[in-house]
Amino acid sequence: MEKEIKVPPYCCFGKLQDESVKVNPEKITAIYKMFDKKVHELTFHKNEKNWSLQEFSPEGKRRCTAIIQPLTKLSATT
Amino acid sequence: MNYLDDVKNPNLQHLRKELLKLGTVWFAPFPSMKNGDISTSYSPAGKLLAIRLLISASEDCKSHIETLQGLFEYHDPETRLRLKMHEFYETSCIIKRYDDFNYWHMAFVAEYIVPLAFVYDAVKLFHDKGLLKRNPLNRVFVQDTTILKESQEYDFLLTDISGAISYTVLLKGLLLSRGDFITQKSNFEKKYEVEVF
Numbered sequence: 001m002e003k004e005i006k007v008p009p010y011c012c013f014g015k016l017q018d019e020s021v022k023v024n025p026e027k028i029t030a031i032y033k034m035f036d037k038k039v040h041e042l043t044f045h046k047n048e049k050n051w052s053l054q055e056f057s058p059e060g061k062r063r064c065t066a067i068i069q070p071l072t073k074l075s076a077t078t
Numbered sequence: 079m080n081y082l083d084d085v086k087n088p089n090l091q092h093l094r095k096e097l098l099k100l101g102t103v104w105f106a107p108f109p110s111m112k113n114g115d116i117s118t119s120y121s122p123a124g125k126l127l128a129i130r131l132l133i134s135a136s137e138d139c140k141s142h143i144e145t146l147q148g149l150f151e152y153h154d155p156e157t158r159l160r161l162k163m164h165e166f167y168e169t170s171c172i173i174k175r176y177d178d179f180n181y182w183h184m185a186f187v188a189e190y191i192v193p194l195a196f197v198y199d200a201v202k203l204f205h206d207k208g209l210l211k212r213n214p215l216n217r218v219f220v221q222d223t224t225i226l227k228e229s230q231e232y233d234f235l236l237t238d239i240s241g242a243i244s245y246t247v248l249l250k251g252l253l254l255s256r257g258d259f260i261t262q263k264s265n266f267e268k269k270y271e272v273e274v275f
Contacts, residue, residue, distance in 0.1 A: 010196065034093070035096065
């Protein structure tokens with residue numbers, strides 16, 4: 001059985017917008033807001049089994065993206 | 079993200095600006111990897127911050143302490159803010175005057191550990207509860223928890239008390255016992271040659 005993936009209720013600057021969680025066969029995405037503005041978009045990539053986190057400025061510009069690998073995967077490669 | 083550039087991050091600048099609208103809130107610089115500091119990030123919080131509310135033992139103190147008694151544990155289902163008081167202790171402020179005479183003032187510190195995403199909600203709660211009303215000594219400290227293991231002295235300028243230049247306050251290290259802090263506080267008072275009453 002596939003392990004259920006849950007998005008965290010908050011992430012760095014932002015709080016989860018429950019209605020923003022979208023699930024499709026490839027990925028799960030969630031939007032996090034601060035002062036009603038999108039500051040992060042968190043994505044779980046089902047095939048790669050990793051997370052990416054994008055940060056947006058208060059003006060809505062994409063600033064950077066971080067790829068977050070599960071710890072077990074990192075351990076396996078070291 | 080993994081590392082927050084304290085100077086360049088626009089979200090951090092925005093958050094600092096909004097916090098200042100609530101009162102005397104000092105959001106300390108994050109440790110800088112460029113300066114060789116160790117920076118610790120957590121998942122999913124990014125940063126865990128200590129919010130330390132300094133309450134002077136002035137005329138409003140009794141009502142502030144009563145308010146804080148209702149904030150030992152707090153949950154707001156709307157903002158999803160969950161607070162639990164990590165520490166509450168008495169400390170000393172040393173007020174420095176133009177005539178080189180220092181005098182002692184008692185103060186209290188309520189301390190909470192909060193993820194970055196909830197810092198604004200926590201400070202806003204203190205504001206809404208009347209805890210940030212203008213008082214020259216009262217102040218909120220927002221600091222990265224990873225650099226607060228040891229006690230530290232903090233200096234701030236004073237413009238609202240006649241004859242006073244600045245004040246120094248000693249805040250307890252997060253990992254320090256209360257007994258050790260009492261000794262440190264006593265040494266702090268001796269160093270500034272103040273009379274404690």
